[in-house]
Amino acid sequence: MINVDLQRLIQTLDAETRSDLERSAERCVDRGANEVLVEDLMLGLLERPRGLLVRALEDVRISAGELSVNLQRRAESCASRNPTFAPELVQWLQDALLVANLELGRSQVGQAALVLALLLNPLRYVDRPYQALLSKLNVDRLKDFVLSQQVQPTEAQTVASGDFLLERFTHNLTQQAREGQLDPVLCRDGEIRQMVDILVRRRKNNPIVVGEAGVGKTAIVEGLALRIAAGEVPSVLEGVELLSLDMGLLQAGAGMKGEFERRLKGVIEGVRTSPKPIILFIDEAHTLIGAGNSAGGGDAANLLKPALARGELRTIAATTWAEYKNILRRTLPWHGASSQCDCTSRLSMRR
Incomplete structure (x- = not known):
């Protein structure tokens, strides 16, 4: 994995995604774990009532609850109150930034970039129990929907990316x-x-x-x-x-x-x-x-x-x-x- 400035990477997240990441860290602390996992952030995306991940699941008639059950992890036996981000989660954020820059023409990472990066290569971030569910999602249709909803990036955003x-x-x-x-x-x-x-x-x-x-x-x-x-x-x-x-x-x-x-x-x-x-x-x-x-x-x-x-x-x-x-x-x-x-x-x- 490429070494990056994690603080700078977090600053590229939009307000909603940063809030999702903070809730993921809180979820990790609540279960007494020492790493914030990909699963923690995915659960946060599923909590958005009409989020893109929920929409993609509904498109292939899979309930968000079914994926949520598969995402549950056994609590880790660690009393740390200062969890770190798992390497797979950092990799996901990096790849989402590339998707935002190159695929969507955005300088900030939102749920669209996160979901598209996840679906483009789920094997990189998640375990087998729910890879089968994610493989059923139609990434091309989701990307077309995202592009149809967004406005053209400003010149400042293009320069920033x-x-x-x-x-x-x-x-x-x-x-x-x-x-x-x-x-x-x-x-x-x-x-x-x-x-x-x-x-x-x-x-x-x-x-x-x-x-x-x-x-x-x-x-x-x-x-x-x-x-x-x-x-x-x-x-x-x-x-x-x-x-x-x-x-x-x-x-x-x-x-x-x-x-x-x-x-x-x-x-x-x-x-x-x-x-x-x-x-x-x-x-x-x-x-x-x-x-x-x-x-x-x-x-x-x-x-x-x-x-x-x-x-x-x-x-x-x-x-x-x-x-x-x-x-x-x-x-x-x-x-x-x-x-x-x-x-x-x-x-x-x-x-």
């Missing part, structure tokens, strides 16, 4: 440089200048750094971040934020079909709507292909192509010569929008 996804799936190299977290990059002035020359072009301004493992491809990008932080770049790059895409976080928990692509689309939208110009660094860029396929999609590269073509997304990609020749040159979206940088063992670069 994009900001969250950028913070979750990227690392800000420019900020790390300002805070002194990056080591100085020595003897690479020529290579960094060449990368700057590519970035300031009008066309083919997305560098691909190609070289064998360990020769220092990432160090050159960190050197660029240091120069941006110090203001030692042309005016067109001043104020740019250089973000490194964390492929591990992007793939973690994305086993559901299309989930990887939804996350990547959210990152692209975050870059597009950011008030500050952003350049996205994608290390081991060839893994985008495998990641898309393993997550049940395969369209990850196609999401990048139009954004790069329209100039809405600026990237620096890094890969090895073998992967560049076998995969990137033919498949990934930088073809026609990029300039190749040869990063040999001596770290010479050519356009």
Whole structure:
């Protein structure tokens, strides 16, 4: 499970959902347990008279009482009066936030996002006794109903959701440089200048750094971040934020079909709507292909192509010569929008 700031996650809940979570904690304390479970929050959703979970159950003629009976848990023998959230519950809240951002276009998590996240992948959160009941619910009809009832998100909400996804799936190299977290990059002035020359072009301004493992491809990008932080770049790059895409976080928990692509689309939208110009660094860029396929999609590269073509997304990609020749040159979206940088063992670069 991805580590998150739990307090910040709770702040993304709307007032009603936060109240449901508080009642779930009270229910946990009442039974003397030490963890607030997924079942506690589900019982809270069932208590809403005309809530979405109740509506979805009624749609397939299942009574809320039947599910409620299956949700009851044996009281745990613990006298703790300060219960914590179970890992499965935190995962559910995280996934609900992604559903709210990417599926519903909302910046806050409400019952709709919670119920849809639960029904999209119940095996992730709940035990077998009531998986069979949840599998009978029609998630597509419920989603259509939710979308028909909601108003279009405001521009502020879209920006807020994009900001969250950028913070979750990227690392800000420019900020790390300002805070002194990056080591100085020595003897690479020529290579960094060449990368700057590519970035300031009008066309083919997305560098691909190609070289064998360990020769220092990432160090050159960190050197660029240091120069941006110090203001030692042309005016067109001043104020740019250089973000490194964390492929591990992007793939973690994305086993559901299309989930990887939804996350990547959210990152692209975050870059597009950011008030500050952003350049996205994608290390081991060839893994985008495998990641898309393993997550049940395969369209990850196609999401990048139009954004790069329209100039809405600026990237620096890094890969090895073998992967560049076998995969990137033919498949990934930088073809026609990029300039190749040869990063040999001596770290010479050519356009």
